[in-house]
Amino acid sequence: MRVIRLRSAVCTLGRFPALAGVDLDVDTAEILLVSGPNGAGKTTLLRLCAGLLPLRAGTAEVLGVDLATDRKRIRRAVALVGHETFCYDDLTVVENLRFAARAAGRTAADADAAIERVGLARVAHVAHGRLSQGQRRRLALANALARAPRLLLLDEPHAGLDEDGRAVLESVVRGAPAEGCTVVLASHELDLARGIATREVELIAGQVRAAAVDAPRTEVPV
Amino acid sequence: MTFVREAMLVAGKDLRIERRSRVALQQIVPFGGIVVLVFAFALDSDRTLLSRAAPGLFWAAVLLAMILAIGRSFAVEEANRARDGLRLSGLDGGAIFLGKAAAVAAELLVLEVVVGIAVVVMYDVTLRGALVLVCAGIAATVGLAATGTVYGVLAGGLRARETLVPLLVLPAVMPVMLGATRSFQAALDGAPGDAWPWVQLLVAFAVLIVAAGTVAFGPLLEEA
Numbered sequence: 001m002r003v004i005r006l007r008s009a010v011c012t013l014g015r016f017p018a019l020a021g022v023d024l025d026v027d028t029a030e031i032l033l034v035s036g037p038n039g040a041g042k043t044t045l046l047r048l049c050a051g052l053l054p055l056r057a058g059t060a061e062v063l064g065v066d067l068a069t070d071r072k073r074i075r076r077a078v079a080l081v082g083h084e085t086f087c088y089d090d091l092t093v094v095e096n097l098r099f100a101a102r103a104a105g106r107t108a109a110d111a112d113a114a115i116e117r118v119g120l121a122r123v124a125h126v127a128h129g130r131l132s133q134g135q136r137r138r139l140a141l142a143n144a145l146a147r148a149p150r151l152l153l154l155d156e157p158h159a160g161l162d163e164d165g166r167a168v169l170e171s172v173v174r175g176a177p178a179e180g181c182t183v184v185l186a187s188h189e190l191d192l193a194r195g196i197a198t199r200e201v202e203l204i205a206g207q208v209r210a211a212a213v214d215a216p217r218t219e220v221p222v
Numbered sequence: 223m224t225f226v227r228e229a230m231l232v233a234g235k236d237l238r239i240e241r242r243s244r245v246a247l248q249q250i251v252p253f254g255g256i257v258v259l260v261f262a263f264a265l266d267s268d269r270t271l272l273s274r275a276a277p278g279l280f281w282a283a284v285l286l287a288m289i290l291a292i293g294r295s296f297a298v299e300e301a302n303r304a305r306d307g308l309r310l311s312g313l314d315g316g317a318i319f320l321g322k323a324a325a326v327a328a329e330l331l332v333l334e335v336v337v338g339i340a341v342v343v344m345y346d347v348t349l350r351g352a353l354v355l356v357c358a359g360i361a362a363t364v365g366l367a368a369t370g371t372v373y374g375v376l377a378g379g380l381r382a383r384e385t386l387v388p389l390l391v392l393p394a395v396m397p398v399m400l401g402a403t404r405s406f407q408a409a410l411d412g413a414p415g416d417a418w419p420w421v422q423l424l425v426a427f428a429v430l431i432v433a434a435g436t437v438a439f440g441p442l443l444e445e446a
Contacts, residue, residue: 052306072312075311076312078310079310086307086310087302089302090239090243091235091239099231100307102231103223104312127242143307
């Protein structure tokens with residue numbers, strides 16, 4: 001099944017066309033790496049696929065939903081790990097995650113399981129505002145996992161993570177296809193990202209310039 | 223999850239944040255008290271005037287403190303781009319509106335009790351017409367919280383939101399100020415019969431703004 005289908009997709013930030021006619025197909029259980037220089041439109045592409053930005057021209061379908069007409073409908077099935085955590089400074093790790101999980105129609109148990117999975121159990125009752133940068137990155141990942149998404153969008157997921165955190169991230173991404181989850185990650189840390197991606201496309205000046213190339217295949221743990 | 227449960231989830235989240243940060247308790251409520259004190263100093267030479275003007279001064283203090291509460295309610299959504307998390311959550315825009323407005327209304331009710339006590343003590347006011355005071359107070363609070371929440375999200379994404387929110391909200395809540403002041407005045411004067419038309423105005427305003435906010439909040443959250 002095709003999870004993402006973009007044809008001549010245009011997305012603007014103000015008047016600037018951050019995506020200037022993108023063609024892209026992503027199938028179920030793929031792990032797609034989107035590479036490209038700063039300002040290429042990687043973050044915009046992820047935010048468009050999350051339904052956070054409006055499509056200005058072209059066509060875009062995510063999980064079978066036309067983003068031009070009903071981009072809000074996909075949001076419960078999509079999780080975005082961006083540069084920020086989307087969390088509240090005064091709430092604890094567990095409170096933030098339980099709110100996100102319940103809002104997405106999941107349970108408190110899903111939130112607790114996500115905390116365990118990313119190794120934040122020790123700071124589960126610490127306020128978000130008191131977490132280190134690395135712990136916040138893990139929390140952002142847990143926030144996504146607690147929603148049990150069908151499409152996981154990761155924007156620079158390696159940034160700010162220590163060795164252990166990167167191992168957790170790698171485990172989550174490699175395990176995603178087995179859970180029926182498709183992953184799209186934008187990264188500048190190409191060595192790390194290519195190690196877990198099953199395919200790579202390069203975005204330059206808001207367009208997929210380079211033909212899709214296969215990244216080194218990785219084994220998906222059973 | 224039902225619409226009501228979604229609204230309760232958002233309200234619970236906002237109230238938990240306020241309970242934890244204590245901004246409402248330690249800054250907004252004292253601010254309301256200070257405004258009452260300022261009026262007392264400004265009009266101290268004329269105790270009769272202070273007592274007569276008490277309803278208007280009370281609601282002016284509540285209104286000014288409400289501006290702070292609205293600013294705070296949306297400031298927490300801007301930090302860490304929590305607003306995007308709210309949008310991604312898939313929660314209904316109308317439910318988010320009701321939840322945020324309910325949380326602000328709860329904070330305002332606490333504020334009104336404290337400011338009310340300060341007014342009674344400092345302005346030498348004798349309380350009468352308790353039923354009118356309670357009904358008018360609740361209707362006015364709902365109207366203020368809902369109006370503030372609509373304009374709060376409208377200005378939320380803008381850099382100048384701190385100064386823009388008062389400019390937008392204050393003219394919009396003039397019917398509330400008028401109705402609340404007049405109904406309180408009538409109740410305190412011992413003529414509760416004169417107050418009910420004003421209470422009806424407050425209820426009508428509250429119903430209209432809650433309905434409008436429930437419909438409009440989702441699109442405003444997307445565009446702001």
